[in-house]
Amino acid sequence: MKYSTGIETKRKIIDAAFQLMADKGFDAVSIDDIMTSIGRAKGSFYVHFKSKEELLYEVMRIRLDRGHGQMAEEILKELFKDNCNVRAILERVTAEVHVSSGEDYLTWAFAYYHLLTHSRKDEFVREWLETNADQWSAFLNMIVKRGQELGQIRTDVDTQTITNMCMGIVLGYDILFMFKPRIDVNEVYHIHDWMFISDPFSKNE
Structure with missing residues (x-):
């Protein structure tokens, strides 16, 4: 039970640190704030974490990481059919990507x-973000390269340029959603139109 x-x-x-970080930013959140919000004594914080920074790294790993391990395995099988x-x-x-960000x-x-802002003064966070971005890239x-090989994606634009634009579109919608929360992120699908030559299955429908 214990x-x-x-x-x-x-x-x-x-979870409390994640919510408070979203509301106030990491630097503005204290351990007292976190523990008060869950109705626990401050001392119990140190049973689980050595410092607020260690807590931040756990928030990054559990709540902010858009990992793609399992999805990548499934997609690799489909990609080379x-x-x-x-x-x-x-x-x-x-x-x-959007589902993995959670319900809210x-x-x-x-x-x-807020994590991006904090990365300017925390090398560990900055390196984590860079590694995460490199993996997604x-x-x-x-x-994208497979799509070009199959003649489904235009080849007059460099593969990495298209990749960067795909990432930029998703990140751009993240920012836009912050001050226009009613925006439909499914619009991203329509932005893909410029890069695809045709739908290879449209003639069979």
């Missing part, structure tokens, strides 16, 4: 961009 209660308390601390529809794959990836996408967006680059 073990399970400890796990629950740690989860509550991480003869009847591969690269547009459908790219749109699925875009949808998964607006909270995620604010927390993430390599993953998307592979999808």
Whole structure:
């Protein structure tokens, strides 16, 4: 029972820090703020974390990481099939990105961009963000390159340029959503129109 209660308390601390970080920014949040919000004594914080910075790194790992491990394995299998529809794959990836941000996408967006601000003075955070971006870039680059090989994506634009634009579109919508929360992120799919030559399955419909 004590073990399970400890796990629950740690989860509550991480969730509270995530929410408060979105509301106020990491630097403006104190350990007292976090523990008061979950109704626990400040001393219990140090049972789970050595410092506020260690807590931040757990928030990054659990609540802010848009990892793609399992999705990547599934997509790799689809990507090299003869009847591969690269547009459908790219749109699925875009949808998964937003789903992975959690039910409250607006909270995620604010927390993430407070993290970007904090990265200017925290080398660990900056390196984590860079590594995360590099992993996504390599993953998307592979999808775009496959689309070009299959004649589904235009080849008059460099593969990495298209990859960077895909990432920029998603990040741009993250920012836009912060002050226009009613915006439909599905618009991203229509922005893909310029890069695709045609839908390889449209003639079969």
